Amino acid sequence: MQLDDLYRRVIMDHYKNPRNRGTLNTDAVTINLNNPTCGDRISLQLQVEDGKVIDAKFSGEGCSISLSSASMMTEAVKGKTYDEALELAERFSGLMKGEDVEFQENEDIEALSGVNKFPARIKCATLAWNALRKGIEQQHV
Numbered sequence: 001m002q003l004d005d006l007y008r009r010v011i012m013d014h015y016k017n018p019r020n021r022g023t024l025n026t027d028a029v030t031i032n033l034n035n036p037t038c039g040d041r042i043s044l045q046l047q048v049e050d051g052k053v054i055d056a057k058f059s060g061e062g063c064s065i066s067l068s069s070a071s072m073m074t075e076a077v078k079g080k081t082y083d084e085a086l087e088l089a090e091r092f093s094g095l096m097k098g099e100d101v102e103f104q105e106n107e108d109i110e111a112l113s114g115v116n117k118f119p120a121r122i123k124c125a126t127l128a129w130n131a132l133r134k135g136i137e138q139q140h141v
Contacts, residue, residue: 010111014068019075022057029138031131035123040066044074044131048139053077053085058131063124069112070128076106082136089129096122 034041040062047055056074
């Protein structure tokens with residue numbers, strides 16, 4: 001099996017079986033973003049305590065890249081401090097720019113590396129990560 005096929009399978013697995021899809025019943029930070037270019041929309045909820053992401057859930061509609069990226073991101077940020085979560089978002093941004101970036105703690109994210117070959121789809125992949133940044137910024141105010 002070629003690497004591209006494996007990556008497609010990982011993306012489709014997260015799309016068809018999203019992790020952390022739903023809502024939090026706590027007093028969570030909620031960020032709503034959309035991508036008007038293609039119609040993707042996400043509502044990200046973060047439960048934060050003492051500068052750490054305790055839980056993360058998302059809901060919304062969009063393409064397989066957008067929703068699988070949200071699934072991967074919510075898995076990756078649980079238990080991370082604000083700084084660690086922002087560092088993950090920066091590394092993801094580098095991945096979308098074609099940089100050689102590894103996500104040893106969550107290798108599924110690397111399946112999105114091929115998105116950088118399709119500039120119109122980068123906004124799909126980064127939507128959830130931009131919501132994460134916005135949510136952390138709201139907490140730092």
